[in-house]
Amino acid sequence: MLTQRLILTGDEATDKPLIQQAAAIIRAGGLVAFPTETVYGLGADALNSEAVRRIFLAKGRPAWDPLIVHVDTPEAIRRYTRDHSVLTERLIQTFMPGALTLVLPKREMISEVVTAGRDTVAIRIPQHPVARALIRYSGTPIAAPSANQFGRPSPTTADHVLHDLGNAIEAVLDAGPTPLGVESTILDMTTFPPTLLRPGGVPKEAIEAVIGEVRVVGSVASEGEPLPAPGLSARHYAPKAKVLLCVPEPEVFYGTLKDALSQYAIVGGLRPEGWRVPDDPRLRIFEWGAWGDWETLAQRLFAGLRTLEAEQAHAIVCPMPPDEGLARALRDRLQRAAHEEPTRH
Numbered sequence: 626m627l628t629q630r631l632i633l634t635g636d637e638a639t640d641k642p643l644i645q646q647a648a649a650i651i652r653a654g655g656l657v658a659f660p661t662e663t664v665y666g667l668g669a670d671a672l673n674s675e676a677v678r679r680i681f682l683a684k685g686r687p688a689w690d691p692l693i694v695h696v697d698t699p700e701a702i703r704r705y706t707r708d709h710s711v712l713t714e715r716l717i718q719t720f721m722p723g724a725l726t727l728v729l730p731k732r733e734m735i736s737e738v739v740t741a742g743r744d745t746v747a748i749r750i751p752q753h754p755v756a757r758a759l760i761r762y763s764g765t766p767i768a769a770p771s772a773n774q775f776g777r778p779s780p781t782t783a784d785h786v787l788h789d790l791g792n793a794i795e796a797v798l799d800a801g802p803t804p805l806g807v808e809s810t811i812l813d814m815t816t817f818p819p820t821l822l823r824p825g826g827v828p829k830e831a832i833e834a835v836i837g838e839v840r841v842v843g844s845v846a847s848e849g850e851p852l853p854a855p856g857l858s859a860r861h862y863a864p865k866a867k868v869l870l871c872v873p874e875p876e877v878f879y880g881t882l883k884d885a886l887s888q889y890a891i892v893g894g895l896r897p898e899g900w901r902v903p904d905d906p907r908l909r910i911f912e913w914g915a916w917g918d919w920e921t922l923a924q925r926l927f928a929g930l931r932t933l934e935a936e937q938a939h940a941i942v943c944p945m946p947p948d949e950g951l952a953r954a955l956r957d958r959l960q961r962a963a964h965e966e967p968t969r970h
């Protein structure tokens with residue numbers, strides 16, 4: 626199958642027929658990758674089990690790893706989930722549409738293929754206008770994981786999607802790079818206090834300001850620890866190169882690059898603006914952004930990993946972001962990308 630690239634320009638009149646074309650594919654049980662404000666998703670009709678099964682095949686994703694359901698209104702969240710607490714309602718009002726996914730008890734019409742047999746479903750309302758239009762024109766909730774091969778860095782451009790899934794899906798809606806660049810925050814509302822399963826686009830601090838304390842599970846599960854969420858295995862988001870994390874100080878970054886150059890033929894670096902690097906033709910540098918400007922660094926993280934991988938880097942050196950705000954999501958993805966051995970599967 627040849628994957629169609631449907632290029633959007635931001636002009637409603639010319640984009641509408643393309644998004645409607647994509648919606649027709651979804652309704653017919655096909656697979657369409659589409660932009661959300663976080664990363665590109667790989668969408669199928671969430672009420673069609675056969676279509677959802679194809680997502681798992683295309684991604685090489687294990688059947689035990691459930692998908693996020695994307696809807697366009699709070700009413701739709703109420704239609705597919707139950708047992709909302711006051712806290713859930715407050716979160717919906719404050720953060721949706723946006724980069725927050727809630728895990729809630731599901732209703733029957735959500736298939737067990739989507740939820741990997743669980744009686745809960747992860748659900749969110751994306752903010753990206755293309756994602757919202759696609760859901761609306763499809764007239765059905767859309768199940769969508771990130772549109773990458775399982776275990777690879779998430780896609781933030783249509784090129785990333787085509788690299789990983791070209792010819793395995795019917796179409797990709799190309800609306801340029803996604804604005805946030807890291808996935809949604811996942812919050813399990815079936816525990817009290819609610820449990821943060823994955824740090825993401827909405828910082829924990831912002832959530833706590835609205836609903837009070839949130840429980841945090843260890844961000845990287847290690848041997849012997851129960852997995853906090855089905856898909857949160859330790860090694861994930863990984864490029865082919867080995868990821869080497871260092872203390873976020875310019876001199877340590879320089880020294881780590883030097884060390885890596887003595888061990889690997891080609892070394893990549895995600896460089897914060899203005900940080901010094903060794904002068905060596907075997908070094909590949911991705912200009913990441915100003916250290917501390919987490920919005921920019923988040924937007925460019927996965928593209929940086931993929932670019933350095935395409936430049937054949939055997940190792941990628943990267944300073945470790947702090948455990949706070951949006952930086953927590955970057956730290957989490959990098960820790961998983963750097964993890965040596967899968968502790969499960």
Ligand code: TXA
Nearest residue numbers: 663665666691692745746747770771808809854855856
């Ligand atoms: O920003 C995002 O969330 C993107 C865009 C496309 O919406 N989607 C995304 O999906 O990152 P995915 O499949 O790559 O990650 C979803 C995570 C998985 O780790 C999965 O295990 C977890 O959500 N998840 C899904 N349903 C769950 C459930 N019922 N309980 C606990 N975790 C769940």
Ligand code: MG
Nearest residue numbers: 770771772779
């Ligand atoms: Mg993913």
